[in-house]
Amino acid sequence: MFRNQYDTDVTTWSPAGRLFQVEYAMEAVKQGSAAIGLRSKTHVVLGCVNKANSELSSHQKKIFKVDDHIGVAIAGLTADGRVLSRYMRNECINYSFTYESPLPVGRLVVQLADKAQVCTQRSWKRPYGVGLLVAGLDESGAHLYYNCPSGNYFEYQAFAIGSRSQAAKTYLERRFENFMDSTRDDLVKDALMAIRETLQGETLKSSICTVAVIGVGEPFHILDHGTVQQMIDAFEIAGEQEGPAAEPDAAARQEAAAEQGGSTDEGVAPMDI
């Protein structure tokens, strides 16, 4: 995409019928670090790659619990994502308060999409620069949706967004037909494999990824680093290097243990306001 005279305002159409500002917002999603989601009949798994700015800083929070039955993973401008997840949390709480029952996921994504659309039709606003993978469970089963900055939303069996997501998508495309009947653990394993695809050769460790699960009888929760590392080791999907599997595993385990003792999500100052 190149600069042109129709891309200054979100309220300016191009002669070809495009809104360039909206398309630029979708570009912002592609710049963010990868997030993936996949679902079976009873479970949905979200995963994302956590890159910290430097070794000194904490990593960005990219997976948010919205309610016991809904969670969201974001890619793009994480500040926009934080604001939208606060909106989603409020909507869930208000719906619960009025109807004494959980907000159906399909309703929530429509509300989110409408909110995003408003920003594509006001000259004093800009589109949200974040893509959301909404994972939820309601009476009609397990669902995974993708919400665009454009205000569109789609339901998926499995999807990946963010940088190098094509690699993950290729992996998922090969395997998705089996997902519906997958067990929970297999689903998590597939999620970890998909995350590894986006790392392009880098070793998969629990310190650089986050995995969250929601399912029947299992409220939305983020798996702790110890569990994730165990799964990585159990499925032997750390990285390309085979051979002396004992050493990298032991080192990784030590790292995970230090991580747990030092700072877990609770130890780091909560950035959500």
Place this chain on the structure above:
Amino acid sequence: MKSDAINVPQNEIAAFLYFSPLSTKCFSAPFTMTKQQANWSPYDNNGGSCVAIAGADYCVIAADTRMSTGYNILTRDYSKICKLADKCVMASSGFQADVKALQKQLAARHLIYQHQHNKQMSCPAMAQLLSNTLYYKRFFPYYSFNVLGGLDNEGKGCVFTYDAVGSYEKVGYSSQGSGSTLIMPFLDNQLKSPSPLLLPAQDAVTPLMEAEAIDLVKTVFASASERDIYTGDKLEIVVINADGIRREYMDLRKD
């Protein structure tokens, strides 16, 4: 001479205007205008009593399960106790519709807190929140008389007692509701700690063991049921300690 005390109109139209509500004239007997009183109240009292006792490492919260209106019983099996957080439980007597609305408000606020802070609200924090929520409706209050009980951050029992508009105090024990006038003096006799004005500050929590406190609660409600018509049917006891929360029931007089 025709000197009427009041100028009574002599024709129909004037009479209509004179005697109708449109008229602004004030005049004495035989017609007396008095201020219209409300014949509907937004409040009702569903009765019942609540008690809470704080111990060194536990807290007992109890309430009867009778819900009444006027001289009738609506149900014998209604819980006045609500778990607000992991270590925080509230018992409320008064107008149960307001109580239900208050419980829902607090539950929603607690969810928001958990999203923002990644942890459960402590009992003292919830106590302050309850006070603020009640005062928010200072000019159309929740008709709800509350006792909040739980464990504080150190695992020690704590009880907070409220009035309808949010004035609250941390105490070692308290009772609210229709039977409170019968219950409170007895608790004072059994549990009263030295005056808080004495220095050094003494602990308000009772040195009683958990089982003794539960026994005391049962005794207290059995007595209140004898004389308070709104208290009876069943007693629900909730005990919070380091192991978690557990519930017990005891039958009370059903008359």
